[in-house]
Amino acid sequence: MRVSLARALVTDPKLLLLDEPFAALDEITRRALGEDVHVLWAASRAAIVFVTHNVEEACYMAGRVVVMTPGPGRFAGETIVDGPLPRPPGFRTTAGFRKACEHVSTDLARGMESAAA
Numbered sequence: 001m002r003v004s005l006a007r008a009l010v011t012d013p014k015l016l017l018l019d020e021p022f023a024a025l026d027e028i029t030r031r032a033l034g035e036d037v038h039v040l041w042a043a044s045r046a047a048i049v050f051v052t053h054n055v056e057e058a059c060y061m062a063g064r065v066v067v068m069t070p071g072p073g074r075f076a077g078e079t080i081v082d083g084p085l086p087r088p089p090g091f092r093t094t095a096g097f098r099k100a101c102e103h104v105s106t107d108l109a110r111g112m113e114s115a116a117a
Contacts, residue, residue, distance in 0.1 A: 001029075004021070015047045016049070022034070034057070060092060063080065067107040069114055070111070081100040083097070
């Protein structure tokens with residue numbers, strides 16, 4: 001995964017699309033690579049679209065989380081995650097992080113309800 005990220009960043013892109021880049025990884029490796037992505041972002045300031053199905057990962061990786069419904073291109077909600085990027089140690093234990101995760105989970109449930117209707 002680190003090699004794939006390096007390969008993508010070598011051309012100094014303005015936009016980086018990451019579609020579930022950590023899906024096949026264990027939690028320890030996933031968190032380490034999340035830190036690596038934050039460091040790379042801080043150096044390049046490229047816009048990153050990070051697709052994940054993991055609520056906590058979304059809230060940790062992004063300053064803005066957009067929830068989409070199962071229907072194509074439908075918007076279920078948006079959450080702004082307060083806190084600096086890259087994330088400081090212990091960020092996952094803060095009240096702001098927990099609140100953002102709860103908000104994203106609510107948007108996710110709303111999106112599932114609208115898809116079922």
